[in-house]
Each structure stands twice: as structure tokens, then as C-alpha cells.
Amino acid sequence: xxxxxxxxxxxxxxxxxxxxxxxxxxxxxxxxxxxxxxxxxxxxxxxxxxxxxxxxxxxxxxxxxxxxxxxxxxxxxxxxxxxxxxxxxxxxxxxxxxxxxx
Numbered sequence: 001x002x003x004x005x006x007x008x009x010x011x012x013x014x015x016x017x018x019x020x021x022x023x024x025x026x027x028x029x030x031x032x033x034x035x036x037x038x039x040x041x042x043x044x045x046x047x048x049x050x051x052x053x054x055x056x057x058x059x060x061x062x063x064x065x066x067x068x069x070x071x072x073x074x075x076x077x078x079x080x081x082x083x084x085x086x087x088x089x090x091x092x093x094x095x096x097x098x099x100x101x102x
Contacts, residue, residue: 035089044078046074
């Protein structure tokens with residue numbers, strides 16, 4: 001017989017990532033933060049406000065004293081740069097290719 005507490009403990013243990021996975025996640029986060037730090041200041045700010053603070057374009061525009069359209073351009077440019085720089089450095093990583101159902 002298994003008590004409820006034991007079931008909860010076992011479920012939590014199975015949810016914990018393996019140490020190697022934790023290390024990979026930390027390295028990936030650090031790598032991404034270094035790339036973001038290389039962006040121009042306004043692009044860094046818009047990335048932070050959008051993804052860390054979960055603000056709308058309009059809210060970000062009010063904070064940054066600009067238009068929502070300009071926020072869209074800044075965000076698009078920042079993300080494009082991040083993708084390019086990540087792609088240049090992360091060429092050795094295995095790409096994730098989702099399966100297609102046919």
C-alpha cells in the first residue's frame with residue numbers, strides 16, 4: 001500500500017530534471033543572456049519589458065516614450081539579431097525537428 005505523501009514525493013522526483021539537463025539549461029540561459037547583453041540598450045530594454053515583465057506593446061511604448069509601432073520594430077530587430085547570433089554560435093547543437101503526422 002502506498003500513502004498519498006509517498007505518491008506526491010515520487011511524482012516530484014520524476015519531474016526533477018537530471019543534473020546534466022540542469023547544467024545544459026544553465027549554460028543555455030547564460031549564453032542567451034550574453035547575446036542579449038550585446039544588443040543596443042533600447043533593444044535590451046524592449047526584450048526585458050516584453051518577456052520578463054509581460055507588457056503589451058502599448059505599455060512598453062508609454063514607458064519608453066515612443067509608439068507601439070516602433071516597439072514592434074525594435075522587438076523584431078532584436079529577435080532577428082538574437083536568432084542570427086545564436087545560429088552562428090550554436091551550429092554544433094542538434095536542431096529540433098518536430099515530427100509531422102501524415
